[in-house]
Amino acid sequence: MTTLLIGANGQLGSELRKAFRDHDLVPLTHTDLELTDPGQLREALNKSRPSLILNTAAYHRVDECEDYPDRAFAVNAIAVRDLALAAREVGAVLVHFSTDYVFDGRRRRPYKETDPPGPLSVYAASKLAGEYFIRATHERHFVIRTSGLYGIAGSSGKGGNFIETMLRLATAGKPIQVVGDQILTPTSAKELAGKVRQLVETGAYGLYHITNNGECSWFQFAAAIFEISGLRTKVSETTSLAFGARAIRPPYSVLDNANLRRLGLDDLRPWRDALRDYLEDRRSAKGLP
Numbered sequence: 536m537t538t539l540l541i542g543a544n545g546q547l548g549s550e551l552r553k554a555f556r557d558h559d560l561v562p563l564t565h566t567d568l569e570l571t572d573p574g575q576l577r578e579a580l581n582k583s584r585p586s587l588i589l590n591t592a593a594y595h596r597v598d599e600c601e602d603y604p605d606r607a608f609a610v611n612a613i614a615v616r617d618l619a620l621a622a623r624e625v626g627a628v629l630v631h632f633s634t635d636y637v638f639d640g641r642r643r644r645p646y647k648e649t650d651p652p653g654p655l656s657v658y659a660a661s662k663l664a665g666e667y668f669i670r671a672t673h674e675r676h677f678v679i680r681t682s683g684l685y686g687i688a689g690s691s692g693k694g695g696n697f698i699e700t701m702l703r704l705a706t707a708g709k710p711i712q713v714v715g716d717q718i719l720t721p722t723s724a725k726e727l728a729g730k731v732r733q734l735v736e737t738g739a740y741g742l743y744h745i746t747n748n749g750e751c752s753w754f755q756f757a758a759a760i761f762e763i764s765g766l767r768t769k770v771s772e773t774t775s776l777a778f779g780a781r782a783i784r785p786p787y788s789v790l791d792n793a794n795l796r797r798l799g800l801d802d803l804r805p806w807r808d809a810l811r812d813y814l815e816d817r818r819s820a821k822g823l824p
Contacts, residue, residue, distance in 0.1 A: 537561065539583050539627070541568060541618075542591035546686030546696060547632065550728035551589050561585065565592070570614040573621075580621045587735065588622050589630045590615070593662070597636070598781040600658040607661040615665035619672040628675045630735060635682035635719060635746075637663045640785025645750070647793040648680075648742045656782035666742070675740055679731065682746045682790055683756070685813065686724030687820055697721075697753070698813065701760050705768040715754035715772035718787045720746040723809040725816075733800055744790035747806040756810075763811050 536558050542548040543562030552562060561583045569575050570592050580588075594600060594610035615631060622629040638646050639653030654660040669676050685696040695703070704711050722745075730745050751759070754772045761768045775784060792801040803809075 536587060537583055537585045538587040538589065539563065539580065539585035540589045540591075541570065542593075544688065545591055546688040547684060547724045547728065548589075548591045549688035550686055550724045551591065551731065553725075554728040554732040555589070558587070570618065571609050573617045576614075576617055577621050577624075580625050580627070584625055585627045587628045587630070588618070589731070590618060591632055593632070595634075595658065597656060597658045597784070600661065601656065601781045604657045604661075607657050608664065611658070611661035612664035612668060616668035616672060619669045619676065623673045623675075628677070628735065628740075629669065629673055630677045630679065630731060631665065631669055633662050633666050633678055633680045634659065635680060635788035635790050636785060637666070637680065638785050638788050640717075640787040643787055645789040645791035646744070647791045648744055649793075655785060658782060670742070677731075677734060677740060678742045679727075679734075680742070680744050680790060681722050681727055682788060683719045683721035684724055684727065685721065687813070687816055688724075697756070698760055698810075698817075701757050701770075702764065702766075705761060705764075705766050711757065711768065711770040712773040712778070713754040713757040713770055714775050714778050715752045716774050716786055717784050718750055718752050718789060719756075720748070720750050720789050721756050721806045721810060722746040722803075723813055725813070726803055726809055730795070730800065730803060734795070734798075737798055737800075739798055741794060743794045744792050745795060745803070746790050746792065747803050747809045748792075748801075749805045749807070750789040751806065756806075759807055759810060760814075763807075763814055 600607040636659040637652040
């Protein structure tokens with residue numbers, strides 16, 4: 536099967552390359568394809584004629600999106616619509632990734648796929664628009680929402696990920712403050728990629744939440760990073776208001792893998808176990824003791 540992977544060098548793209556390594560994989564980076572150019576997009580699809588498209592590309596600098604809404608919607612919505620149309624034209628299944636930020640976080644129970652979204656930021660609204668375009672345009676799709684994603688490759692568009700940021704600050708001996716009033720589920724890109732591989736083989740198209748299990752605040756996540764790493768780093772808890780980010784984040788965005796559970800596939804591990812494995816993989820990749 537020919538599989539086109541868009542965003543192949545990102546933290547999720549790098550893990551998807553491993554999960555789909557037995558496919559005839561066509562990996563594309565931003566250098567290879569400008570997703571907002573419909574001509575380039577159709578040329579890439581007509582050239583490879585994929586049966587499956589995995590799209591991890593996004594404009595995900597959440598605060599920056601507030602300043603550049605046109606760019607956010609161009610990448611996260613309009614380009615996604617064009618991709619869905621092109622996928623339909625060549626007869627390819629489309630897998631697209633979205634975010635827990637589509638919810639407003641007002642409730643305190645995990646959000647199911649059937650719960651109504653309520654985006655609070657430009658980024659979230661643009662990602663939700665992309666979801667709607669796919670669902671309205673191309674029947675053979677998987678739209679996957681995830682949360683707090685991290686992977687060994689880091690997030691190329693953000694210059695790392697939360698774990699790497701915390702470890703870098705700890706090494707530098709700088710004071711660390713992390714918000715404690717945003718609750719989520721940190722999710723391993725490695726585990727997400729493996730689950731995506733299982734999911735696409737079911738042919739059960741639709742909207743899915745896929746995260747590791749459990750929940751924590753960003754502050755609790757940071758504390759677990761230092762604890763498991765054996766670092767005696769002092770980290771203090773702050774609030775979203777005090778932190779002063781430009782974009783509003785939902786105070787609670789834990790996802791319920793309800794649709795995955797109906798397929799008997801919700802066996803992702805607790806987030807602390809996945810974090811421990813990530814830190815071990817990181818040590819091996821960097822040749823650390």
